[in-house]
Amino acid sequence: MDFQYLFDITKYIAFGAGVTVLVFIVTLVFSVPFGIFCALGKLSRFRILHGLLGIYTWVFRGTPLLLQLFFTYYGLPMITNGAVKFSPLMAAFVTFIINYAAYFTEIFRAGIQSIGKGQYEAAKALGMRPRLTMQRIILPQAVKLILPPMGNEAINLIKDTALCSVITVTEMLRNANRVMSRDFNVGALVIAACLYLLLTFVVIQVFRKLEKHFAYYQIK
């Protein structure tokens, strides 16, 4: 085994891992707040908003992420005659944010809805307005409830970033694939697999810490 070669391809694949992490972080940073707003929208009294958000989560959870990536990268320029055209990385950001926000919307909605009526009533009886109640009483408790499903989604997101390779984003899997087809070497895939495991391990640890942090109280 040539260690210099091994080092070189690992470096090359790890460079792709940087893009993987970038897509991961950008997606979370934007889709979490977006998901919170959509969840609040789904819980509001506006019927039309409910309907629109219902269609949104249905479409984006109900079709393959791969298809959505194709659509954003290849489809949009076609139907807009080139007016809307994203770079590969930008197309990945946009698609992942919208797709993941759809999942987060449903997770947050469920989390908020599992906080009992009594909490709202207690807050109201103390003179707290609905907005304050949401900020200070409901959302902080919902965070605890949504952590486990959020952890799952975060792990999925790490792995889903591999899909970006099909729209020519030079992330980890794409680089590994290139090495493999150039050198007929399956080792590249093993290296990529190890790096994915490392990333998901970190994510798991972070969520374990977060869950521990919120273990100081129970929600009935």
Added chain:
Amino acid sequence: MMDKEFMEILRTHNLHKSFGKLHVLKGVNLSVEKGQILSVIGPSGSGKSTLLRLLNHLETADRGSIFIGGEAIAREDENGNSVYLPAKEVLKICSRLGMVFQNFNLFPHKSVIENLMEAPIMVKGLPKEEVEQKCMQLLKKVGLTEKFDVYPGQLSGGQQQRVAIARALAMDPEIMLFDEPTSALDPELIGEVLETIKTLAAENTTMIIVTHEMTFAREISDRVLFMDDGQILVDGEPDEIFKDPDHQRIRTFLQKILEKR
């Protein structure tokens, strides 16, 4: 002697409330004077809790009016239907009422002292140090000073309910409403909560207490309301109701309660 008009702190006129087809309140007229302790008793489903929940706008009335300290949160239009003030104003007026729930409803993610301090700071905007000092005194009053930094989940039901009473008091309410405050408690924990309520009674706090604790109601109240089928059947002094009730409904009710014991 102040005239009655001045002393009145709460009044309802012809309150009606239905949940779907179920007509729960059928015209309740009520007037409460400052310093009065009022117990509301009656069979389950008679509308006691609903009445309490209408007073601080946890439910909205269909018909009738509600006045708190002379201010109407709901008035009657020409057909007798309830017309409410805008939600913000109702909330403000209703903050003159403190509420204690059957299931405590403490905020589980906040420590005991944070539960008490939340509303005075976030709603009234009072300075933290001042609020903290006052809330510690309230905890002393309910006998839970040493529990100030634990979370509600670590407390017994009785302790939780005492915290809930202190939390309501932290907003300086003019009237305290108790919605079956001991019904969710194990029998051995009921006493400590009733004792706490008695302490408040001794300080002339105006209170409306929905309860199934007959001995307690008789002992503490200036006035007892017996509700049945959405109406106030009898409104009188405790002895009138408990000693020798001339109403057959009350006799049957009291007998049933006693048999349960």
